[in-house]
Every structure is written in C-alpha cells, then in structure tokens.
Amino acid sequence: MNQQIWTRYKLEDNQLHKWQLGDIQLQVSKVGKTITILKERVDEESPEYLYTTEDTEIDLEGGTKFITDRSQLYMMPAMPVYPIVFKPQDELKIAPGIQSTIYFQVPVYIQFYLGTVKEENRLIEFPSVEMSQTWFGEPDNGELALSGDRSILFTYRPEELKTNHVICPVKLFNDSKEILDFQRFLLRVEHLTLYAEKSYLCSNETRITFRGPDVASDVQPIKSKPTFSQHFKMLANPRSSDNRNLLKRSFHFLKSFTQ
Amino acid sequence: MDFNFDFQQFLSAENLTKALKIAIIIIVGYGLIQLLALIVRRFFTRKMSPQGRMLLNKAIVYTGVILLVFAVLREFGINITTLLAGAGIVGVIVGFASQTSVGNIISGLFVISEKSFEIGDLIRVGDKLGIVYSVDLLSTKLRTLDNLLIRIPNQNILSTDITNITKFPIRRMDVKLSVAYKEDLRKVKEVLQDVAVKNPLVLDEPETLILFQNYGASGIDITFGVWFEKTNYVKLRNSLFIDIQEAFERAEIEIPFPHVSLYRGEASKPFQVEVINEAGLS
Numbered sequence: 452m453n454q455q456i457w458t459r460y461k462l463e464d465n466q467l468h469k470w471q472l473g474d475i476q477l478q479v480s481k482v483g484k485t486i487t488i489l490k491e492r493v494d495e496e497s498p499e500y501l502y503t504t505e506d507t508e509i510d511l512e513g514g515t516k517f518i519t520d521r522s523q524l525y526m527m528p529a530m531p532v533y534p535i536v537f538k539p540q541d542e543l544k545i546a547p548g549i550q551s552t553i554y555f556q557v558p559v560y561i562q563f564y565l566g567t568v569k570e571e572n573r574l575i576e577f578p579s580v581e582m583s584q585t586w587f588g589e590p591d592n593g594e595l596a597l598s599g600d601r602s603i604l605f606t607y608r609p610e611e612l613k614t615n616h617v618i619c620p621v622k623l624f625n626d627s628k629e630i631l632d633f634q635r636f637l638l639r640v641e642h643l644t645l646y647a648e649k650s651y652l653c654s655n656e657t658r659i660t661f662r663g664p665d666v667a668s669d670v671q672p673i674k675s676k677p678t679f680s681q682h683f684k685m686l687a688n689p690r691s692s693d694n695r696n697l698l699k700r701s702f703h704f705l706k707s708f709t710q
Numbered sequence: 711m712d713f714n715f716d717f718q719q720f721l722s723a724e725n726l727t728k729a730l731k732i733a734i735i736i737i738v739g740y741g742l743i744q745l746l747a748l749i750v751r752r753f754f755t756r757k758m759s760p761q762g763r764m765l766l767n768k769a770i771v772y773t774g775v776i777l778l779v780f781a782v783l784r785e786f787g788i789n790i791t792t793l794l795a796g797a798g799i800v801g802v803i804v805g806f807a808s809q810t811s812v813g814n815i816i817s818g819l820f821v822i823s824e825k826s827f828e829i830g831d832l833i834r835v836g837d838k839l840g841i842v843y844s845v846d847l848l849s850t851k852l853r854t855l856d857n858l859l860i861r862i863p864n865q866n867i868l869s870t871d872i873t874n875i876t877k878f879p880i881r882r883m884d885v886k887l888s889v890a891y892k893e894d895l896r897k898v899k900e901v902l903q904d905v906a907v908k909n910p911l912v913l914d915e916p917e918t919l920i921l922f923q924n925y926g927a928s929g930i931d932i933t934f935g936v937w938f939e940k941t942n943y944v945k946l947r948n949s950l951f952i953d954i955q956e957a958f959e960r961a962e963i964e965i966p967f968p969h970v971s972l973y974r975g976e977a978s979k980p981f982q983v984e985v986i987n988e989a990g991l992s
Contacts, residue, residue: 536915581910583907583910583912583913583914584910584911584913584914584939585913585914585915586880586913586914586915586916586937587915590878590880590916590937591878593879593880595879595939598914635915
C-alpha cells in the first residue's frame with residue numbers, strides 16, 4: 452500500500468476518518484466544535500484499507516474529545532518514548548575490526564496535531580503497536596526499555612516494511628580485540644530523526660563503535676538524512692536533544708538474573 | 711516603688727538609633743540567611759539526596775539565627791564571652807538531662823550519612839511500613855499507606871533492621887500458587903509463561919521465574935515470580951491474579967483447596983454418603 456498517510460487532513464462535520472495500521476484502528480470525527488479520536492484494537496493483521504472516510508453522523512463512544520474551532524488535523528509518526536532492546540532471533544557475532552550496517556524495524560508512535568505540527572498543538576499520542584516493557588542492564592542499575600522485533604535485516608528493504616514501522620540503520624564497528632557477541636542491543640531511538648520517502652519511514656543512521664564488553668561504546672546519531680536515497684523528507688525531530696544518555700551502555704551481556 | 715517611668719528619657723535619640731540598628735540587623739540578617747539558604751539550595755545541592763538538602767538547609771538557617779541572636783545581644787551590650795562561659799555550665803546540666811535527644815541527633819547524622827533510604831522511599835522498620843516523610847535530627851517520620859504519620863526515634867532506626875522496598879527501580883513479585891497433583895506440570899509452566907508474556911506490566915527481562923517449590927498438602931506448590939517497574943505494584947498484583955485465574959480456567963487447570971479425608975476406624979471403609987435432592991427426599 453503506497454499511500455502517504457502522515458499528512459494533513461481536513462475535518463468536515465459528520466465525516467468519519469478511519470485508518471487501519473497493523474492491529475489498530477483509528478477513527479476521528481468532528482461534530483460542531485468537538486473532535487473525537489478513538490483508538491481500537493482489531494483482529495485483522497492485513498487491513499482492507501489504510502485510510503478511508505465515511506459520511507456519517509456518529510458519536511465515537513469511548514474516544515477522547517477535544518473542543519476546538521480548528522478543523523485541520525495532522526497525523527504524524529514519532530519515535531517511541533523509551534529506547535528499544537533488540538535480541539536477535541539467531542545468534543549474531545561480529546569479528547574484531549569488522550564494520551557492518553544492520554537495519555532494525557521499530558513501530559512508531561502516532562501523534563495528532565491541530566492546525567500546525569507544534570508541540571503545543573499536540574492533541575494525543577499513542578503507540579501503533581503495544582510493545583512489552585523490558586529492563587536493560589542489571590536489576591539494581593539499568594534502564595527501562597521496550598522489547599524490539601527479534602528479526603533484523605542486513606539490507607535496506609523498505610518494500611517489506613509495514614506502514615507503522617520505521618527502519619533504523621545502525622552502522623556497527625567492532626573496534627575491540629574480541630568477537631562482539633550481539634546478545635542484547637539497546638537502540639536509543641529518542642535521539643533519532645524521522646524521514647519519509649513515499650510511504651516508507653526511515654531514521655537517520657546511528658554509528659556505534661564497540662570497544663569491549665566493559666567499556667562504554669561510542670554512540671553517534673548522524674545528523675544528516677540517510678544516504679541510501681535522495682528523496683527522503685524530514686518528518687519529525689528527535690524526541691530528546693539531551694545527549695547525556697548516549698554515554699550509557701548499548702550492549703548487555705547476559706548474566707543470570709533469577710538467582 | 712517608683713512607677714514613674716520616664717518615656718522621654720527612654721525615647722532618646724541614642725536609644726532610637728540603637729533600636730533602629732537592631733531592627734536593621736534582624737531584618738537584613740534574616741534576609742541574608744534566607745538568601746544564602748536559597749543560593750545553596752538552588753546551586754549547590756542538585757546532586758544531594760532530599761534529606762541531605764533538608765539537613766543542610768536547616769544547618770544554614772539555625773547557624774545563621776544563632777549568629778544573628780549573638781549580634782543582637784551585642785547591640786544590647788551583653789558580653790557574649792561571659793554568656794558562653796555561663797552556657798558551658800548550663801550545657802553540662804542540659805547535656806545530662808538530654809542524653810536521649812543527643813543520642814537521637816547523633817543517630818540521625820549516621821542515618822543520613824548511611825543513605826539506606828531517602829525521602830519518598832517505601833521502607834519497613836520492624837513491623838512498621840511506610841513512605842519516608844522526613845528525616846529530622848531527632849526522628850524519622852513515615853507516612854503509612856493508609857495515611858497515618860509514624861514518628862520513629864533515630865536511635866531506634868539505627869538499631870533496627872530496615873527493608874527499603876523501593877530502593878531499586880525494578881522488583882520481583884512472587885506469587886505462591888498451587889495446582890492439583892493430576893495436572894501436567896509442563897502445561898502449567900507454559901500457561902504461566904504465557905500469562906507473564908501477555909501482561910503488559912511484566913518486564914520481558916529479567917526472566918520470569920517459575921519454580922516448582924514442593925509437594926504440598928493439597929497440591930504442587932509453585933512460585934511464580936515476575937519482574938516489574940516498582941511503581942506498578944498494585945496494578946500488576948491485581949491484573950496478575952485475574953490473568954492466572956482466567957488462564958487456569960481456560961486450560962482447565964485446577965487450583966486445589968485443602969482436602970481432608972475423614973476415616974472412621976478402618977481406613978478402607980469410607981463414610982456412607984447420602985445425596986438429598988432439592989425437595990429434601992433421598
């Protein structure tokens with residue numbers, strides 16, 4: 452489905468806007484000065500439509516209501532609020548001195564803005580996929596994160612990407628003298644910028660230099676847009692501009708937690 | 711007795727100047743103390759614990775007020791050195807009378823420096839459970855979960871075992887449950903694993919603990935331990951009990967209750983049981 456959904460919508464009275472992304476359905480209606488946004492979980496993994504409108508007078512029960520005189524609504528993607536832990540399905544090891552680019556798929560958050568895309572105009576945001584929470588690090592010293600998809604890609608294949616997912620390229624360089632056992636990797640998505648090309652979402656690249664299991668890795672989100680296409684347009688700024696937590700660990704090597 | 715007080719003499723220019731000077735000392739001095747406390751609070755205590763901040767603030771204010779009192783006394787023409795010598799003797803007397811308080815103050819300093827807990831932590835001191843409300847020089851105050859205030863002398867705090875429940879960001883909740891002897895333990899393990907995976911408040915890592923504990927009186931006892939973010943305790947406990955109950959019902963796993971078999975003399979001959987219908991007829 453090559454349809455650009457991250458855009459502006461004009462809300463008319465008694466018109467229902469519907470989106471279906473993965474297993475969630477979003478509905479927006481406007482009656483007078485009241486805009487109602489409703490998010491529901493649906494069973495269908497392969498939706499019949501991505502976006503559609505219906506002329507109907509409907510009261511979206513259970514939705515969040517906003518009273519406003521504006522009628523322009525923006526639906527925008529955003530990076531998740533917590534960093535994401537990736538545990539590859541298959542064992543992955545990177546030899547010393549080797550550099551490799553890995554592509555991670557991250558489900559985006561959906562944000563609705565009124566009028567213009569500005570922080571103060573944001574009505575609501577929610578995850579497009581309910582990701583389970585996890586802990587990265589030791590029980591006495593770590594950080595809260597979300598569990599990422601277990602499959603990782605070694606080539607950029609946007610056509611395989613779901614509409615509510617973003618591809619995050621990570622260039623890894625093993626600068627240590629030992630094999631990098633890729634058990635658990637934390638991607639700090641809150642520092643990434645979102646770009647779009649057609650209906651595909653992509654983030655800027657993160658460069659990580661691994662120097663050893665006991666040394667903090669050098670993590671650098673590259674400020675420019677991804678290089679593998681000339682047509683990327685910026686959609687959303689990073690959530691966080693505070694780079695202090697980039698100095699924290701990006702890899703975790705498992706010890707027994709339960710003893 | 712002569713009650714003819716000469717206000718004219720009292721309101722002399724010299725006395726008025728002195729009174730004005732004292733008033734200025736008090737107003738400016740107190741203002742400076744508060745300003746100093748504010749500056750220290752704002753710029754120098756960011757990395758300190760809340761009780762450290764509170765203690766430093768009190769130390770600045772109390773020291774400042776004592777110095778201010780000395781300055782005012784000097785303006786009244788009172789000799790501070792003589793006063794301090796007298797205070798030494800008084801101090802010995804007061805010291806004997808306030809041994810417990812001094813003990814508590816010293817214990818308070820140890821409690822603060824040890825950093826076993828901070829304001830806002832949920833702690834258990836002996837049989838008392840509460841959120842640390844304040845750590846003062848003489849006592850530590852807890853606010854219980856049903857909103858009562860408990861004052862515990864610092865000496866007691868120092869000599870009692872303290873459990874800090876919310877020190878670390880994540881905790882493990884151990885649910886003790888039991889399944890009937892007839893159940894397939896592999897299936898039970900799978901069902902519990904599924905309950906943990908599907909509950910959004912359960913962390914994926916550290917791993918969920920499923921431990922077959924022992925062969926109990928009525929069934930096999932199991933410890934089901936899930937990790938969670940410390941703020942989600944109540945939500946998780948309630949949702950987990952509902953999830954376990956529903957998952958066991960779906961999988962037709964029996965949660966046993968204590969069974970008692972009664973025998974009359976010979977073990978092989980059970981009681982005769984008669985079933986009576988609704989009308990009361992057998």
